[in-house]
Amino acid sequence: MASKSSQSRSRSKGRVTLSDVASMAGVSSMTVSRALNDPERVSEQVRSRVREAVEALGYIPNRAARSLAGQRSYSIAVVIPSVSNAVFSNVIKGIYDVCSARGYEILMGNTYYSVQQESSLIAKFLTHHPDGLIVTGLNMADSARALLQGAGIPVVQLMEVGEAEPIDLNVGISHRDAGAAMARYMLDRGYRRIGVLGAQMDYRAQRRIQGFVNVLADAGRYDEARIVTTSEPSTVHLGGQLLGDLLSAAPDTDAVFCINDDLAYGVIYECQRRHIRIPQQLAVAGFNDLEASACINPSLTSVSTPLYEMGRVAAQMLMRRLDGETIEQPVVDLGFELRARESA
Incomplete structure (x- = not known):
């Protein structure tokens, strides 16, 4: 030196x-x-x-010089609904681990689950000429879709597959199938008066519920009074409140599916306050299988989703496209796993 x-x-x-x-x-x-x-x-x-x-x-x-010399900005734009939600934190880590190793910077945008905000962010990011763009979900405003289709850069839509034709590349899971799998599990375990709790109610949450409800309906076990949802942001505290609403409307409910683990944690805490035994009196299940789900008492039955892997695969697909490779499989379904634990 x-x-x-x-x-x-x-x-x-x-x-x-x-x-x-x-x-x-x-x-x-x-x-x-x-x-x-x-x-x-x-x-x-x-x-x-x-x-x-x-x-x-x-x-x-000198990023500007690098861009002029190689026709690249060495930046990737990422548009997600929330930077504070642990679900997306794991996805972001997968993206960073791949992109940073290749010398790429990440331009991060938070839509707060707003379709309008998503369109605005995409328009702003494209003025920075990113080499690729990663967006959340398959549903977006027509204006945003048109921008991405005309951008001339690789685009990956992540978190879900199977609900619509992707713009370019796509990686995720079927939330509808995951919800259906949880409903079949609960029915197989003998639960018959099953409720559903939902919050935020973005497209993916709606699909989980729809898949769950379809199975209940086919089994003759659907009861609209047991479906309690709100557009409020999902929190642990809200889970307890929604359980109270559910039990007021249908006190004989013997199981509840929460569309994410945060709500399920709140349900478990509220059951403990009310001296409701889990799962003897009320079975509880969640979605995403966050790290705390295996540690909470009782441990939470949940659908495990490959969050880190979604981010990693999405970034790898972009890098491969930027390296000039042909992507033989533009849609990647990473699947899910139902983790049965003490709560259900």
């Missing part, structure tokens, strides 16, 4: 350049570019020397 005096000489010339980094690291400018943009193409030893030189000199990559 170069001395402080050589560092000062580099800094004194003004903006630190790629050549300055190359000189300090003892490699060519092309090797530095590869280490920063395609790190897998150089050895770990060289990557380490380049990193040390970048840190010592305070080098800032």
Whole structure:
């Protein structure tokens, strides 16, 4: 590594350049570019020397120059409904782990479950000329769909499959099938007076409920009085409130399916306050199988969804497309797993 005096000489010339980094690291400018943009193409030893030189000199990559030279911005735009929800935190981690390893930056946007906000974010992000875009779900405003179809970049719609024709690439699960699987499980376990609790009620939540209700109806067990939903944001506290509403309308309910684990946690806590025994008096099930679901007492029966894998596969599909590969399977159904535990 170069001395402080050589560092000062580099800094004194003004903006630190790629050549300055190359000189300090003892490699060519092309090797530095590869280490920063395609790190897998150089050895770990060289990557380490380049990193040390970048840190010592305070080098800032010129994204605009890289974009002009290679027709790439080295950025990926990601549009999700919530940055605070643990569900999307896991998805985002999968995206970051793939993109950051390839030298890509993430432009993140939060729609707050608003179709209008989603359209606005997509329009703004496209002005930054991202190399690809990841959006949540298959339903969107016609204006947003038109923007993405005309953008000329790869687009991945994630979280769900099977409900509509994707714009380009698609990875997720069938929420309708997952809801149906939980209904069959509860019926097989002998529950007959089954309720449903839902909040936020985005398209995917609606499909879970529809799949669940269809199975109940086919079995002659559907009761509209046992379906309690709200457009309010989903919280643990709300789960307890919705259970109270359900038991007021149908006190003989013997099982309840919550469209996410947050609501299910609230139901369990409310049952404990009311001295309702789980599952002897009321069985409880959730959706997404968050980390706490196996630890809560009683442990929660839930549908496990491959959240991290959705983000990882979506990002990998973008990278493959950007590398010029043909995607033989543009729609990837990652499937789900029903995790039976103490609560049901």
